[in-house]
Amino acid sequence: MSVLGIVNGTPVGEALVARLGTDGRxxxxxxxxxxxxxxxxxxxxxxxxxHRAELLPLLRRLGEYLxxxxxxxxxxxxxxxxxxxxxxxxxESACRRVGVLAGPLLVSALRAGTPTAAxxxxxxxxxxxxxxxxxxxxxxxxxxxxxAAGVELCASLTELAVVACAMVDALALGAPARALVITxxxxxxxxxxxxxxxxxxxxxxxxxxxxxxxxxxxxxxPSYQVGVALAKxxxxxxxxxxxxxxxxxxxxxxxxxKKVSAHVFHGVAAALTDGVEPATLIEKLMSIRVLDE
Amino acid sequence: xMPLVQALSSSPMFRFDGLRSGIIxxxxxxxxxxxxxAERTVEPLDRLLNELVIHEQKRLRHVHPPDTIEDKRRxxxxxxxxxxxxxxxxxxELLRRQARAYAQDIAGSFSNPTYKVATSVLPSLLSLLxxxxxxRSGEFGLGALDARVRIDGDIEQLRRLSATGVLVVVPTHxxxxxxxxxxxxxxxxxxxxxxxxxxxxxxxxxxxxxFMARLGAYKVDRRLGFPLYKEILKTFSQVILEEGLHSIFxxxxxxxxxxxxxxxxxxxxxxxxxxxxxxxxxxxGPGARRFYFVPMTLNTPLVLEAxxxxxxxxxxxxxxxxxxEDDEFSRMGRVATYARKVMTMDQGLELRFCAPRxxxxxxxxxxxxxxxxxxxxxDPARYVMRDGVVTHHAGRDAEYTRELGRHIVDDxxxxxxxxxxxxxxxxxFAYLEAEIPGSDLYQxxxxxxxxxxxxxxxxxxxDAIKAAIIGxxxxxxxxxxxxxxxxxxxxxxxxSAFSGYHTHPAAQRSGSVIELVDRxxxxxxxxxxxxxxxxxxxxxxxxxxT
Numbered sequence: 001m002s003v004l005g006i007v008n009g010t011p012v013g014e015a016l017v018a019r020l021g022t023d024g025r026x027x028x029x030x031x032x033x034x035x036x037x038x039x040x041x042x043x044x045x046x047x048x049x050x051h052r053a054e055l056l057p058l059l060r061r062l063g064e065y066l067x068x069x070x071x072x073x074x075x076x077x078x079x080x081x082x083x084x085x086x087x088x089x090x091x092e093s094a095c096r097r098v099g100v101l102a103g104p105l106l107v108s109a110l111r112a113g114t115p116t117a118a119x120x121x122x123x124x125x126x127x128x129x130x131x132x133x134x135x136x137x138x139x140x141x142x143x144x145x146x147x148a149a150g151v152e153l154c155a156s157l158t159e160l161a162v163v164a165c166a167m168v169d170a171l172a173l174g175a176p177a178r179a180l181v182i183t184x185x186x187x188x189x190x191x192x193x194x195x196x197x198x199x200x201x202x203x204x205x206x207x208x209x210x211x212x213x214x215x216x217x218x219x220x221x222p223s224y225q226v227g228v229a230l231a232k233x234x235x236x237x238x239x240x241x242x243x244x245x246x247x248x249x250x251x252x253x254x255x256x257x258k259k260v261s262a263h264v265f266h267g268v269a270a271a272l273t274d275g276v277e278p279a280t281l282i283e284k285l286m287s288i289r290v291l292d293e
Numbered sequence: 294x295m296p297l298v299q300a301l302s303s304s305p306m307f308r309f310d311g312l313r314s315g316i317i318x319x320x321x322x323x324x325x326x327x328x329x330x331a332e333r334t335v336e337p338l339d340r341l342l343n344e345l346v347i348h349e350q351k352r353l354r355h356v357h358p359p360d361t362i363e364d365k366r367r368x369x370x371x372x373x374x375x376x377x378x379x380x381x382x383x384x385x386e387l388l389r390r391q392a393r394a395y396a397q398d399i400a401g402s403f404s405n406p407t408y409k410v411a412t413s414v415l416p417s418l419l420s421l422l423x424x425x426x427x428x429r430s431g432e433f434g435l436g437a438l439d440a441r442v443r444i445d446g447d448i449e450q451l452r453r454l455s456a457t458g459v460l461v462v463v464p465t466h467x468x469x470x471x472x473x474x475x476x477x478x479x480x481x482x483x484x485x486x487x488x489x490x491x492x493x494x495x496x497x498x499x500x501x502x503x504f505m506a507r508l509g510a511y512k513v514d515r516r517l518g519f520p521l522y523k524e525i526l527k528t529f530s531q532v533i534l535e536e537g538l539h540s541i542f543x544x545x546x547x548x549x550x551x552x553x554x555x556x557x558x559x560x561x562x563x564x565x566x567x568x569x570x571x572x573x574x575x576x577x578g579p580g581a582r583r584f585y586f587v588p589m590t591l592n593t594p595l596v597l598e599a600x601x602x603x604x605x606x607x608x609x610x611x612x613x614x615x616x617x618e619d620d621e622f623s624r625m626g627r628v629a630t631y632a633r634k635v636m637t638m639d640q641g642l643e644l645r646f647c648a649p650r651x652x653x654x655x656x657x658x659x660x661x662x663x664x665x666x667x668x669x670x671x672d673p674a675r676y677v678m679r680d681g682v683v684t685h686h687a688g689r690d691a692e693y694t695r696e697l698g699r700h701i702v703d704d705x706x707x708x709x710x711x712x713x714x715x716x717x718x719x720x721x722f723a724y725l726e727a728e729i730p731g732s733d734l735y736q737x738x739x740x741x742x743x744x745x746x747x748x749x750x751x752x753x754x755x756d757a758i759k760a761a762i763i764g765x766x767x768x769x770x771x772x773x774x775x776x777x778x779x780x781x782x783x784x785x786x787x788x789s790a791f792s793g794y795h796t797h798p799a800a801q802r803s804g805s806v807i808e809l810v811d812r813x814x815x816x817x818x819x820x821x822x823x824x825x826x827x828x829x830x831x832x833x834x835x836x837x838x839t
Contacts, residue, residue, distance in 0.1 A: 063667065068653070068675040094665045096653055096676060096696060097689070123695065125688040 004134045005043035007031055009058060012075060013049030015110035016135075022113070023137035033061055040065035045073075045134055047101065048089070052078035052243055055085065056092075063093040071127050073099040073120060078243045079156045079250035086122075086148055099127040100148055101135070102155035103206035104214035110140070117141040119206045121151035143206065150198025154189060154207035156247055158215065159223040160268040161185035163244070165216035166227025167271075167278040177282075181264060182212060188262040192251075195260050230271055231278040241272070248272045263288055304455075304485030305537040306509055312536055317396045320528045324392040327524075329385055338384050339375060341521050345391065346372045348519040367391055388521075395525045401488070401511035439481065443773055446589075446646025448482045454585050454649060454661050455485055459537055461566045462487060462646075464589040465555060465705055466543040468597045472510070475541055475589065478644040488533055489541035490526070490562060509538075523561070530562050534569035537582060544701060550606035552599065552820035554590075554705050554769075564694035567652040571690070574674050574683040583661050583673070586697065588647040588704035592772060594712035594790050596817070603817035607735070630794060643772055647704040653693055654700040706824055709769035711762055714799070716775070716828075717787035718818035720754040721746065721800055721809055723832035738812045745806040752780035754832060758822075759783065761831035768825045 006029045008014045017029045028039045072095045076085045086098045099122030109116040120131040128144035135142040168177045190200030215221040222240040229236045248269030270276040349368045490513040542563040545555035566584045573581035655663040663671040729737045791798040799814035
């Protein structure tokens with residue numbers, strides 16, 4: 001069995017280390033330079049789990065030790081000006097075989113050992129094969145995908161759809177409104193993925209719909225908390241808000257002139273960056289001309 | 294360091310004639326081995342041969358003896374063997390015979406005497422043809438040509454790398470004149486001759502066939518699109534790379550029909566360099582030769598076959614007309630007119646060697662060591678190792694090559710030079726878009742309205758495009774010829790270039806206005822900037838139309 005290195009920069013990474021350790025996998029972890037050095041010496045597979053804002057300095061440290069034979073995947077959410085995280089890893093290191101791990105990886109589920117699932121996506125067959133094998137246990141199923149760009153985009157944009165769901169909940173608009181947001185968001189996500197060269201069906205998978213179904217009912221999810229705070233007022237964690245604003249700004253660049261229809265996503269982006277009121281946003285979404293489903 | 298003359302004469306290409314029969318046998322046996330192995334995951338042999346029979350019988354119906362009698366006999370033998378359900382051993386023997394025939398057809402040769410003639414006499418003749426005024430002054434020779442062709446890049450580094458490793462030159466492709474241009478650039482740079490795949494149709498003329506067949510060209514018969522032929526072609530390419538023959542591949546696959554810089558590359562053949570590297574590592578270990586990809590951009594203000602290519606692009610049959618045999622390249626008068634036109638322009642051609650990369654997309658230093666983006670040395674062998682063992686892995690290597698292609702596209706863009714014809718066409722096309730809005734491309738090109746643009750307004754727009762090009766060096770650069778020109782001078786230079794070569798000029802002056810004459814040509818030359826967002830943004834809106 002391959003040794004797996006996990007750069008555990010967030011609670012998700014820590015929960016994965018604990019779950020895989022409990023399930024009998026050999027894992028080395030850490031975030032400081034000595035740990036990263038040891039990890040890269042012992043493990044061929046390296047999973048990078050970090051907050052987007054802390055990613056670049058972390059990658060620069062890690063890049064000192066990564067070698068061409070390493071396979072790297074990441075769980076980083078959020079879009080940024082630097083472009084896709086997979087490409088950033090390639091730029092900051094000698095690695096070429098890079099992938100993304102995404103899906104409803106809830107800390108509570110990983111810790112409790114209840115059945116959960118994720119998707120590992122990469123163009124490189126070795127990345128999907130070896131990570132799927134190393135991460136899958138009797139409590140965690142990791143599926144494979146070739147659509148790295150699609151999965152990466154879904155993992156980041158789903159957060160905006162979670163904000164929309166939280167707004168619906170906070171405004172007590174009911175289950176039909178929530179179903180409306182979820183189904184339209186998934187359709188829009190598919191269009192955005194296709195725009196960037198991915199497979200629109202990826203939006204229906206674990207990184208898109210799967211993640212949205214889970215996070216949109218989890219009040220501990222930071223993006224859910226942002227949605228509630230926007231609708232009801234209240235404090236918002238500044239780093240979470242900054243990260244989401246960066247994602248919103250990047251969305252506007254990725255879909256210039258709103259080339260494809262993505263009303264839910266651009267609406268939430270406007271709520272985050274321009275202060276559009278959630279009630280106004282919902283009203284606006286409900287007044288859009290109805291077309292074929 | 295090895296002296297240049299010695300380095301050139303020790304080039305593996307000079308040994309090619311002695312290697313030829315061995316290479317053909319090696320290719321043949323590798324093909325047979327691949328299909329004889331019990332654990333093979335490739336297509337079943339009978340299906341593979343069946344496909345060959347279907348394609349070949351169809352092709353051979355349209356060609357006539359005596360050239361093809363032997364071809365027909367071999368194909369008929371395979372067909373009969375398949376019908377009577379021959380044993381695997383019999384099928385493998387028929388495969389061996391067919392593979393050998395294809396490999397013989399593909400394999401070019403190399404003639405040292407012909408190379409000497411080509412490198413000493415032909416440039417003078419070419420120069421004379423291109424610039425006949427030198428006949429009077431008696432100054433014909435390489436010098437006349439050299440003054441008009443600018444060759445950029447770290448030539449010294451390439452010479453060093455060619456002495457120890459294998460160069461894989463991957464140029465942009467606009468014209469059938471590109472192969473001789475690349476050959477000329479290699480010669481002038483003091484780089485060794487290289488093998489290259491050329492469409493079999495280009496061997497149809499006895500003169501070109503004589504030289505191509507003796508200067509490292511091997512034949513690629515694009516009519517034979519079935520899997521076995523492609524497999525043989527790739528194996529041939531891999532074997533000659535393993536023998537150390539530097540190679541040229543045009544990764545666009547065919548001439549750019551639209552005029553745009555290639556963005557989608559076909560790296561099937563070029564990818565054989567990685568297979569060759571892996572095979573060398575497996576057999577030779579750390580002593581294996583290294584392979585270096587050298588992206589190259591060929592930049593000209595005019596393209597010989599522009600009219601035919603853009604017409605083909607607009608008919609959306611580019612893919613179907615993969616082989617165009619009736620274009621301007623087939624008309625010697627047009628070639629000579631084109632050559633005179635381009636070669637009377639000072640620095641009218643820019644040939645640029647970009648920084649070399651290893652097969653994984655990393656840049657290399659002067660000694661060929663691979664470096665990551667932070668300048669740290671990398672051992673490229675580790676990309677293809679598993680538990681310390683070098684392994685072939687088709688899926689892995691295809692992805693490496695795809696990613697390499699992404700870097701090559703970036704290099705193509707950065708290494709592209711924009712001439713006045715491209716810049717002015719971008720401004721004129723933006724004007725066309727503004728004047729005939731909302732139409733699709735075809736309506737816009739064929740709209741009956743006469744369009745003219747104020748010359749001064751056009752010059753201002755050209756200045757803006759020039760500034761945008763300077764501001765985005767990763768997307769290309771101004772050709773040296775226009776670098777110091779202002780907008781008005783660039784417009785004049787473009788109009789001068791357009792006049793007198795194409796059937797109709799793309800644009801021409803009429804008093805104080807510029808008339809858009811051939812909109813398809815304007816589109817074609819404008820497309821060189823199709824990837825350049827800031828320049829296209831600067832191009833619109835064009836004001837001052839009448």
